[in-house]
Every structure is written in C-alpha cells, then in structure tokens.
Amino acid sequence: MSTDTQSSTSEKLAVLGCGLIGQSWAALFLSYGHDVSAWDPDPKARAALAAGVQHPLAQLAELGEGAERAGQLTICDTLEEAVAGAVLIQENASENVPLKQKLYASIEALVSPDAMIASSTSSLTWSMLSEGMINKERLLTAHPFNPPHLMPLVELYGPSPAIVDRAAALYGSMGRVCVRLRKDAVGHIANRLSSALWREAVNIVAEGIADVAEVDAALVHGPGLRWSVIGSHMAYHLGGGAGGIGHYLAHLGPSQERRWATLGTPSLTPEVCAQLVAGIQEEAAGRDIPQLEAERDSRLIAMLRARDAFAAP
Amino acid sequence: MSTDTQSSTSEKLAVLGCGLIGQSWAALFLSYGHDVSAWDPDPKARAALAAGVQHPLAQLAELGEGAERAGQLTICDTLEEAVAGAVLIQENASENVPLKQKLYASIEALVSPDAMIASSTSSLTWSMLSEGMINKERLLTAHPFNPPHLMPLVELYGPSPAIVDRAAALYGSMGRVCVRLRKDAVGHIANRLSSALWREAVNIVAEGIADVAEVDAALVHGPGLRWSVIGSHMAYHLGGGAGGIGHYLAHLGPSQERRWATLGTPSLTPEVCAQLVAGIQEEAAGRDIPQLEAERDSRLIAMLRARDAFAAP
Numbered sequence: 001m002s003t004d005t006q007s008s009t010s011e012k013l014a015v016l017g018c019g020l021i022g023q024s025w026a027a028l029f030l031s032y033g034h035d036v037s038a039w040d041p042d043p044k045a046r047a048a049l050a051a052g053v054q055h056p057l058a059q060l061a062e063l064g065e066g067a068e069r070a071g072q073l074t075i076c077d078t079l080e081e082a083v084a085g086a087v088l089i090q091e092n093a094s095e096n097v098p099l100k101q102k103l104y105a106s107i108e109a110l111v112s113p114d115a116m117i118a119s120s121t122s123s124l125t126w127s128m129l130s131e132g133m134i135n136k137e138r139l140l141t142a143h144p145f146n147p148p149h150l151m152p153l154v155e156l157y158g159p160s161p162a163i164v165d166r167a168a169a170l171y172g173s174m175g176r177v178c179v180r181l182r183k184d185a186v187g188h189i190a191n192r193l194s195s196a197l198w199r200e201a202v203n204i205v206a207e208g209i210a211d212v213a214e215v216d217a218a219l220v221h222g223p224g225l226r227w228s229v230i231g232s233h234m235a236y237h238l239g240g241g242a243g244g245i246g247h248y249l250a251h252l253g254p255s256q257e258r259r260w261a262t263l264g265t266p267s268l269t270p271e272v273c274a275q276l277v278a279g280i281q282e283e284a285a286g287r288d289i290p291q292l293e294a295e296r297d298s299r300l301i302a303m304l305r306a307r308d309a310f311a312a313p
Numbered sequence: 314m315s316t317d318t319q320s321s322t323s324e325k326l327a328v329l330g331c332g333l334i335g336q337s338w339a340a341l342f343l344s345y346g347h348d349v350s351a352w353d354p355d356p357k358a359r360a361a362l363a364a365g366v367q368h369p370l371a372q373l374a375e376l377g378e379g380a381e382r383a384g385q386l387t388i389c390d391t392l393e394e395a396v397a398g399a400v401l402i403q404e405n406a407s408e409n410v411p412l413k414q415k416l417y418a419s420i421e422a423l424v425s426p427d428a429m430i431a432s433s434t435s436s437l438t439w440s441m442l443s444e445g446m447i448n449k450e451r452l453l454t455a456h457p458f459n460p461p462h463l464m465p466l467v468e469l470y471g472p473s474p475a476i477v478d479r480a481a482a483l484y485g486s487m488g489r490v491c492v493r494l495r496k497d498a499v500g501h502i503a504n505r506l507s508s509a510l511w512r513e514a515v516n517i518v519a520e521g522i523a524d525v526a527e528v529d530a531a532l533v534h535g536p537g538l539r540w541s542v543i544g545s546h547m548a549y550h551l552g553g554g555a556g557g558i559g560h561y562l563a564h565l566g567p568s569q570e571r572r573w574a575t576l577g578t579p580s581l582t583p584e585v586c587a588q589l590v591a592g593i594q595e596e597a598a599g600r601d602i603p604q605l606e607a608e609r610d611s612r613l614i615a616m617l618r619a620r621d622a623f624a625a626p
Contacts, residue, residue, distance in 0.1 A: 123568070145534075145535040145536070145539070146552065151534070151535060151538065151539065152534040152535075152538070153530075153531055153534040153535035153538075155531060155535075177530060177534040179523070179527045179530050179531040179534070180523070180527060181522055181523050181527070182521055182522060182523055182524070183521060183522055185517070185520070185522045186572070186575060187572060187575075188531075189517055189522065189523055189527065189528055189531040189532075189535075190531045190532070190535040190536050191572075192513050192517060192572075192576065193510050193513055193514060193517075193528075193531070193532055193536055194536045194545070194548070195513075195569065195572045195573060195576065196509050196510055196512060196513035196573075196576050197506050197509055197510045197536075197545055198545045198546075198549065198569075199509060199573050199576070200505050200506055200508075200509035201506060201544075201545045201546060204498070204502055204505060204506075205546075207498070208495055208496060209494055209495060209496055209498045209502065210492070210493070210494050210495055210502055211495070212546045214492045214493060214494070214502065215502055215506075215544065215545070215546060216543070216544020216545065216546050216547050217466075217490060217492050217544065218466060218468060218492040218501075218502040218503045218506070219502075219503070219506055219540050219544045219545055220540060220541060220542065220543065220544050221458075221464070221465040221466040221490040221492070222458040222464060222465075222466035222468075222502075222503040223458070223503050223506055223507045223510075223540070224537060224539075224540025224541045224542075224544070225464065225465070225466075225540075225541045225613070225616060225617075226458070226464065226537075226609075226613070227532050227533060227536070227537025227538075227540060227541070228533060228537045228538045228540070228541035228616055229533065229537075229609055229612035229613055229616060230529070230533065230605075230609050230612075231514075231526075231528065231529020231530065231532045231533050231537070231596075232507070232510055232511045232514045232528070232529065232532055233511075233514060233518075233525045233528060233529050233589065233592065233593060233596070234529050234593065234596060234597075234605070235507070236511065237593045237597070237602075237605070238602065238605060238606055238609065239459065241602075242602060244593065244602055245589055245590055245593045246586075246590050249581060249586045249589065249590070250586075253581040253586065254581075255436070256508065256511075256581065257580065257581055259499070259500060259504075259505075259508045260508060260509075260512050260578070262499060262500075263505065263508065263509050263512070265573070267570065268562060268566040268567075268569065268570055273559075273562045273563075273566065276546065276558055276562065277558055277559050277562070279546065280546060280547065280550045280557065280558045283544075283546070283547060284547075284550070289550070289551065289554075289555060289557055292543075292547070292550070292551060293551055296539075296542055296543050296551065298623060299542035299543075299620075299623050300538070300539070300542055302619040302620070302622055302623045303538060303541055303542060303616060303619050303620075304538075305619065306615040306616050306618065306619035307612075307615070307616075309615055310611060310612050310615045
C-alpha cells in the first residue's frame with residue numbers, strides 16, 4: 001500500500017473510453033489540476049463527456065479534494081491527438097482482449113518510450129492484455145473501485161517495479177490508495193473478495209436463512225462497517241485476544257476450516273434469481289437506481305470525510 | 314431490519330458472564346439508563362467488571378450516545394440475585410452447549426414467565442441451546458458484533474415473532490440495528506459472510522497474489538468502505554446499470570458463477586499459518602494489540618459519527 005500525498009506537478013493525462021469509468025477518472029485527474037485529453041471511438045460518447053464529468057467534479061469539490069485550479073479537458077477527435085504527450089494513458093475500453101490489444105498496438109506507435117498505459121480492466125489480467133506488445137513493461141493494470149472518483153482503492157499490477165512506482169506516485173498524489181499485486185489474478189484482490197462474500201450472501205438467501213435486505217443490513221452495520229477501518233486478516237488478529245492471529249490459528253483454525261466447509265455453493269437458478277430480484281425490490285422500497293446511487297455517494301462522502309479527519313496526523 | 318429509536322423507560326437488565334462481551338453489553342445498557350445486575354461464576358471476573366465497563370462507557374460518552382443519566386451497576390454474588398426482576402437476561406457464557414443449557418434451567422426456575430433470555434452466542438444455534446427448556450420461546454440468540462458497544466449490529470433469532478419484537482424494540486432503543494434471521498444458522502449472517510470473505514483473503518495470500526497488508530488495504534479502501542454504506546446485494550443492483558440486479562443476473566450471472574468456481578479453498582497448513590502470522594507482523598509494524606484496538610475504535614467512532622450525521626432526517 002502506498003499513499004504518496006506529495007503534490008505532483010500538473011501533467012498531461014489521457015483518458016481512452018468515455019463511459020462512466022472514463023468520466024470518473026477524467027473528473028479525478030482534472031480536479032487534481034492535470035490536463036486531460038480524452039478520446040472514445042464513439043462520437044456520441046465523446047460528445048457526452050464534457051457534461052458527464054460535471055457531477056463527479058461537483059462531488060470531488062464537495063469532498064474538498066483536489067488542486068486549487070482544475071486542469072483543462074480536451075476532447076479529441078483522434079486517438080493520436082489524445083495520447084500525444086501524455087505521461088499516463090488510462091484505458092477504459094470494453095472488456096475485450098483483441099480490442100484492447102489492437103488499441104495498445106496503435107498507442108505504442110504514437111507515444112514516447114516512457115508513456116505508461118494503465119488499463120482499468122476489472123476482469124482481464126496483465127498477462128492476457130500485454131501479449132503482442134512491443135514494450136510490455138509500459139502496460140499495467142490499474143483497477144479502480146466503483147465509483148472511482150470517490151473510492152480510494154486502485155489495484156496495480158505490472159512486471160516493472162519502477163513503472164508501478166511511477167504510476168503509484170501519480171495516483172497517490174490524487175488521494176488514491178494503491179495496492180500492489182505480486183502476480184496478476186482475475187478479479188485482482190477486491191473483486192475476488194467481493195465475489196467470495198456475495199456467494200455466501202446469495203447462499204443465505206437461497207437457503208432461506210434471511211432475506212436480501214436483512215443480509216445487506218447485517219453487512220452494513222456489522223462486518224462492512226468494521227472492514228471500513230480494519231482489514232479481514234487484522235480483524236482475526238484482534239479476535240485472537242492477547243495472542244493475536246497466532247493464537248487464533250492455533251486454537252480456532254480447525255473450527256474456521258470446518259466453518260468454511262459449511263459455507264454454500266449456490267447456483268444462480270431462475271428461482272434464486274427471482275428471490276434476489278424480489279429481495280432488492282423490497283430493500284429499495286420504491287427508490288430508483290439514480291436515487292440509490294445518490295444516497296450511496298452522499299454516504300460515501302460522509303465516510304471519506306470522517307476518514308480524512310482520523311487520517312490527519 | 315428494525316431501528317426502533319423511541320426512548321424506552323429504564324428497565325432492569327441482567328448480564329451473565331463478565332468477560333469482554335459482558336462488559337461491553339453492560340456498558341451499553343448502563344449508558345442508556347438501564348440498571349444492570351451482573352453475575353459471573355468466577356469471582357475474579359465479577360470483581361473486574363466495575364473497572365471493565367469504564368473504557369466502553371467512556372467510548373459511548375465520546376460518541377454522544379445514551380441517556381442523560383447512566384443506570385446503576387450491581388455486581389451480584391448469586392445468579393438468583395442477578396436475574397431477579399430482569400426483563401432481559403443477556404447470557405455471555407462460554408460456547409459450551411451443556412453449560413448454557415444448565416444455566417438456562419437454573420434461570421427458568423428463578424424468573425417470571427415473560428423474562429427473555431438472550432444468548433450472545435456466535436457459534437451455536439437456537440436449536441442447540443433451547444433443547445430441554447420449559448419455555449423455549451423465551452430464549453433467543455442475540456449476537457452482537459465485536460466490539461458490541463460500538464458496532465450497531467445485533468442478529469436475532471427466536472421462534473416467537475412477538476418475543477423477537479420485544480427484544481428488537483429494546484436493543485433498537487439503544488442504537489442497535491437488529492437483523493432477524495428466518496431460521497437459525499451457525500454463524501448467523503455476519504460471521505458466515507466474514508468467514509467466506511476471509512477464506513478468499515487467505516487464499517490470495519497462500520497463492521502469492523498479494524501480501525496480508527495489501528489484502529487488508531484493498532478491503533479497507535475498496536469493498537469494506539463501500540459495504541459500510543451499501544450491502545453486497547445492493548452493490549450488484551447498482552453495478553447492473555439501469556436494469557439493476559435483474560439485468561446483472563441475466564447478463565453477468567454466468568460469469569459470476571465462473572468466478573465463484575475460481576475462488577480458492579485454502580487449508581490452514583503450517584506454511585499458510587506462518588505466512589499469515591508474518592504478514593500481520595508486517596502490517597502491525599510494531600503496534601501491539603491494545604494499540605491496534607485503540608486505533609480501530611477511534612476510527613469506528615469517527616465512522617459512526619459520520620453515519621449519525623447522514624442518518625439524520
């Protein structure tokens with residue numbers, strides 16, 4: 001983990017792909033004073049970007065983060081224009097290996113040897129994406145967590161520690177917390193953990209132990225809240241009493257393994273899917289998705305502000 | 314989920330078992346103005362209780378929760394004295410079925426028909442514990458999440474909705490968020506979710522994908538933070554775009570099932586345990602357990618305050 005908070009000088013950063021993730025990255029980069037040049041193969045997506053960054057920019061302003069003066073957003077008609085002179089190219093294309101590989105080949109023909117390409121991919125790995133590149137080391141996976149302008153986490157993997165250092169310093173200077181993988185893995189860390197937890201959350205509903213809304217409430221007011229301040233491993237360390245994790249593993253390791261064996265392996269059958277959909281409908285209680293997102297974000301902003309207060313020296 | 318915030322009148326509550334969980338419950342009950350009568354078979358534990366409640370009481374005062382006037386703590390020499398006149402008996406004995414069953418038999422001979430017995434058990438179920446009771450319905454499991462005076466979650470299960478309602482109203486009046494199970498399950502909800510997540514957290518370390526500290530940081534700055542404001546099911550609803558969870562399940566359900574199949578089933582071998590212990594040592598970076606707990610608690614208090622602000626109407 002690195003939280004490099006030293007202010008960096010303004011640099012030109014490129015954003016490729018102007019969907020929600022691209023908009024979010026662009027807003028973050030701009031708010032920290034970087035000039036952003038953006039491109040998307042779809043002219044409609046390009047045209048929507050200027051409006052699309054406004055909401056995340058306003059949320060970042062509400063958080064009180066960023067530089068005194070926002071950077072300049074340039075929406076480019078060509079890839080060439082977007083990547084010219086960029087120190088980092090944040091790629092947010094569809095999760096399609098040949099498409100991304102073709103894009104990287106085009107970029108490599110256009111940029112200086114030290115320009116970094118950072119893929120926001122959530123489901124693909126560095127090994128899949130780097131195949132066929134001239135300079136593989138310039139590629140790294142830099143997976144943000146949704147919504148990226150608010151969530152601090154960026155998961156990094158690349159084979160060159162020096163290049164990962166450079167990227168981590170840049171993201172860190174924008175309030176991101178970078179976590180580094182030792183080797184690439186589908187789902188990086190965070191989505192593997194999310195997926196593992198959701199499997200059991202689905203199982204609890206499928207088994208009739210509790211409803212969707214109750215499972216979500218248990219998470220939010222229990223482990224989720226605690227995991228917003230300490231990690232899972234550390235929680236077991238503190239659950240081990242004075243002997244910590246060593247004591248826990250020696251005395252309760254076997255019972256934890258038995259617990260693991262009793263966890264569910266549900267299938268997303270039509271019946272289970274119907275239960276989940278009905279359960280969410282009950283939990284949402286008439287709130288539509290934009291309203292639920294707005295509530296999530298205002299709560300996240302409140303939590304991030306509370307963190308800033310305790311993180312201060 | 315119920316959050317009954319109406320102020321209740323002061324009642325006599327009994328706390329049986331004066332270890333950490335008992336101390337935490339006692340402090341919570343006292344801070345909300347209830348008189349607490351406490352007993353433990355171990356005279357040393359009884360003697361330590363008056364001092365033991367001071368730290369959680371101070372933390373609750375820091376949170377600004379509770380009644381204007383704290384209740385009265387009475388440390389009793391006998392079980393009979395402790396349970397006499399109590400509307401709720403919070404049982405925090407060791408996780409031992411025959412011991413708890415014997416305790417309930419003693420309590421049933423002493424109390425009025427409508428006194429509730431609430432077990433803090435984390436690993437046992439209502440079905441195991443209620444066997445042999447005269448009035449099974451008076452027993453419920455009421456599992457708090459550690460540290461109980463700070464964490465809002467209480468997981469409730471009992472066969473009588475009316476009795477669970479009464480308990481939920483009482484806990485709810487003390488700032489707890491009660492979640493109800495439809496049927497009893499080992500690990501209730503929260504510990505099942507925690508266990509499922511930790512299994513993958515251990516797997517990521519065992520597979521060499523990332524170190525303990527990196528896994529914990531990814532959780533705290535990613536999914537953990539998000540789960541402190543929205544649940545796992547709701548996160549997939551919001552991850553489904555305009556079509557919500559229905560769209561997500563239809564389009565990404567199969568890939569989620571494939572992801573589940575790739576998650577790990579690690580064993581806590583001596584090698585893996587050594588990796589975890591070394592990883593925690595690195596993450597703790599010289600901080601001992603009391604220091605780590607103090608940091609956890611001050612961060613939790615900051616997060617709880619931020620929540621109170623956004624929960625306000």
